[in-house]
Amino acid sequence: MMTFCFTGIRSLPKFWKSNPYLSVGPGHSYFSLFLKDYCGIRNQQKWFSLKTASPQNTKAVNLLIAKARYLRKGDEGSNQVSSDSHLFAAGAAKKRSQMNTHREDHGLPPVRNTIQLPTRPLNSEEWDKFKEDFKGKANFESWIISQMAHCHSSIDVAKSLLAWVAAKNNGIVGYDLLVKYLYLCVFHKHISEVIDVYEIMKARYKRLEPGGYTLLIQGLIHSDRWKEALLLLEDIKKVMIPSKKNYNDCIEGALLHQDVNLAWNLYQELLGHNLIPMLKTLKAFFDFGKNIKDDQYSNKLFDILLYLRNNHLYPGESFAHSIKTWFESVPGEQWKGQFTTIQGSGQCSGCGKTIESLHLSPEEYEFLKEKIMRDVIDGGDQYKKTTPQELERFQNFVKCCPPFDIVIDGLNVAKTFPKARESQVLLHVVSQLAKQNLQLLVLGRKHMLTQHSRWRKDEMKKVQKQASCFFADNISADDPFLLYATLHSGNHCKFITKDLMRDHKACLHDAKTQRLFFKWQQGHQLAIINRLPGSKVTFQHIPSYDTVVQTTGDSWHIPYDEDLLERYSYEVPTKWLCLHRKT
Amino acid sequence: MPVFLKMSGSITLRSFGRFLVPFTIHRNKGVLCSTILQRSVSSKIPTVSYPKKESTSPPEQRGLDGWKITMKSSMQEDASAVSSSKDEDPLVAIRELIEMWRLFGKEVPEQISEEELKTAMECVSKSSKKKYLKYLYIKEKIKKAKQIKKETKAALKEKAKKDQLLETTKEDKQQNFLFLRLWDRNIDIAMGWKGIQAMQFGQPLVFDMDYENYMKPKELKNTVSQLLESEGWNRRNVDPFHIYFCNLKVEGAYHKELVKRYGEKWDKLLLTATEKSHVDLFPKDSIIYLTADSPNVMTTFKHDKIYILGSFVDKAMQTGTSLAKAKRLKLATECLPLDRYLQWDTGTKNLTLDQMMRILLCLKNTGSWEEALKFVPRRKHTGCMEISQHSQELVNRLKKSKPFNSFPKGSLNIHTQKRWLE
Secondary structure (H helix, E strand, C coil): CCCCCCCCCHHHHHHHHHHHHCCCCCCCHHHHHHHHHCCCCCCHHHHHHHCCCCCCCHHHHHHHHHHHHHHHHHHHCCCCHHHHHHECCCCCCHHHHHHCCCCCCCCCCCCCCCCCCCCCCCHHHHHHHHHHHCCCCCCCCHHHHHHHHHHHCCHHHHHHHHHHHHHHHHCCCHHHHHHHHHHHHHHCHHHHHHHHHHHHHHHCCCCHHHHHHHHHHHHHCCCCCCCCHHHHHHHHHHHCCCCHHHHHHHHHHHHCCCHHHHHHHHHHHHHCCCCCCCHHHHHHHHHHHCCCCCCHHHHHHHHHHHHHHHHCCCCEEEHHHHHHHHHHHHCCEEEEEEEEEEECCCCCCCCEEEEEEEECHHHHHHHHHHHHHHHHHCCCCHCCCCHHHHHHHHHHHHHHHCCEEEEEHHHHHCCCCCCCHHHHHHHHHHHHHHHHCCCEEEEHHHHHHHHCCCCCCCHHHHHHCCEEEEEEECCCCCCCHHHHHHHHHCCCEEEEEEEEHHHHHHHCHHHHHHHHHHHHHHEECCEEEECCCCCCCCCCCCCCCCCCHHHEEEEEEEECCCCCCCCCCCCCCCCEEEECCCC | HHHHHHHCCCHHHHHHHHHHHHHHHHHHHCCCHHHHHHHHCCCCCCCCCCCCCCCCCCHHHHHCCCHHHHHHHHHHHHHHHHCCCCCHHHHHHCCCCCCCHHHCCCCCCCCCCCHHHHHHHHHCCHHHHHHHHHHHHHHHHHHHHHHHHHHHHHHHHHHHHHHHHHHHHHCCCCCCCCCCCCCCHHHHHHHHHHHHHHHHHHHHHEEEECCHCCCCCHHHHHHHHHHHHHHHHHCCCCCCCCCEEEECCCCCCCHHHHHHHHHHHHHHCCCCCCCHHHHHHCCCHHEEEEEECCCCCCCCCCCEEEEEEEEECCCCCCCCHHHHHHHHHHHHEEEHEEEEHECCCCCCCCCHHHHHHHHHHHHHHHHHHHHHHHHHHHHHHEEEEEHHHHHHHHHHHHHCCCCHHCCCCHHHHHHHHHHHHC
């Protein structure tokens, strides 16, 4: 267990450098502690889409880089927008927003003008003078140490500040100063200092607050006293559920010291609290697995992959590399991995295998239909989105009509081209689809039927001739009807709207149903991508395959996020890791 | 240095400190460190004379660690007290956590009662816990500020009294007055008279209290505060509404809170509180439900209609709740013409109840939208819309088509009211 036995603390700095785990140690994410938000980013999807949880300007820089990438792609002449990417492909939303608006230059957020921080330890007189120069409302000591934490000053400078504070204050240093000093120690990986502060805190305070615990855990796991980090974790548990970051640190510590069982136990505990593990926790297991030749361990790694599948999580680029490396390191199985894309037909460009279809199973389909009816349309109060009378009218209407091939959101389609007349656009789309002998349903509101400069009666008559129509009350919501009509018609039926339906997805209560809805939506939503009214209507490409971690036993296909691509929560990655066994 | 620190885990602090001190002083050449040490241990140990060597190591490096020793040694008293009370009471743990948060500079209250502590503990998530603590923190801060203000005021008053005493002794002249100084009471009585008039002949204004189940306790409290304020504005008006609290369930959350806030005054309020619904009290076709979600825009204030306001503070964005209520009962709905008269900037178009009350009172008395919409908070809009000639004409036309607006108010009120009340 204790193979990495330290002879002395002095030897630690070398250790920090040599071990790859530590390089992912204290990063920018820690800084959030001082921005009063150390409980982590609540929105999972956001967390995963932005690879670096970093201070604002880093994010802005990333966006700029990502932007530059799109532009470059455009220059290469590959017609990304129309053929390659679909409505929910990673980065598509970004592209749309760029096409719709002229790019404005969002400059970097203004940098707070800070005073020159000292670069070397100051003595008391110098600190006194420094304090006199400071003009601000805040307490000088805590302000200056926050600034130092922000700029990652060297710990000697911080130490001289604490020494000065202590000298003024009967040898007592406040808790907040101590924590921020600890942050600097952890940041600079100065392990002996971390242990010093740990001793001080242990002696001085019976209990710490989560920020202090988190930093101590993060610092201690790299020392030979890493087991005490687990005691700290226990302390946190007494008042609240530890964060996934806390678990991540402890698991990394356990793996670092070869205590595999402990790491898995902590992982189980983390899942038991309904926390979604950080991707780097999962990555750590894969990285560690390279050195282990053990079936049980491999099975647990497969479990992690299935966890990713069930929760629709996608690994990041470096995690994908770890997975690939691990597979290729399995002895005797000869896995071969490659980074690839999936063709429009749903075949992997690497191995030619067909990726899982987007179709829902009959049970899933029924389940979703039921849920949409109950949560989205009814929602506990039928009067919110419609009225019982209207609902009945609609249900009767849907029942006696033949199943439709395409359901059209009349208002959304009609307003595709702001300059053209609404009824004309609608008629154009409907007549073009009718020529293909498709059963159409146009959903709209009653006001579309009243004569208006933008809604011509004759054109609406023509629409009604070519398609079945249902007009809801003007104050009813038409989208729920659209969803239900499409679901009712069966799996072949598609719907046309540009609406991403996020508000309706939010009406569904549990994450599982939301994922089911999203899967169905990806396969059944048609969005018009014409830029000019009157031209032949073309639709955004619909993927035929499901973007999710999947296996066929001797092959794995794992979608992953590219580091520089900004993916919105309702989009899916386009890059894949294809793993297959040589036979 | 590291050697000692490792030991400190095992050796008790007291002995550690004693053992360490002479030794460290010997090794530490830093001026700073030794001064601190001298200060903290001088009582126990006779001053050690140490040689002043300043060559071997960089002085600041040594001096910088001095505070650690004092930090550790100075808490001997604390440490013994802490180690003995190792009980596992979650309440104690939470209290300690809050204390540590306070030390860290988080926004948590200094004093926290047992009950509040329990509420904090029952918060499901970390963020809700923090939110609740921040709320307590702000409450505490406001309370303190008020206390200070009160004290300074009292001191000033005391001083003024003394000054006056000195003055009054000088002049003891009889003065002639027409009235006794009883203004407040007279105003109260006058308002009471007006209230009774309104109860008999005033235009009804209904507060629909059927939203208890949509609100959290905090929102409900906010609603009741707004109701109190609305009632106050109405009472002071020249021509008050006759307020109805409809759907008010006796012993419901609303009722309890209202009784708590009004105290004894509750039974003497000049308004109608009823468990009945507004559709039972008034003819359906004269009811207009005011809701921001309504597709119909209110053009004029009609003196023969009964306006309904939903007593509902909606912080959870449950859009369309009141509209759904009106739809269920097949009532007419209207919303204020905010977009027509104001250049809306930020914020929701849901106004508070007291703002609605003032707008309605103003409309009732003057009929001018420009005047009435002055009660919309300034932060929400950038200014009034300049009404073009065309729309001005439109408004005029609308006014003409509804002649009620030009009638003398009082006579009309009495006329219409009597019809319903009889």
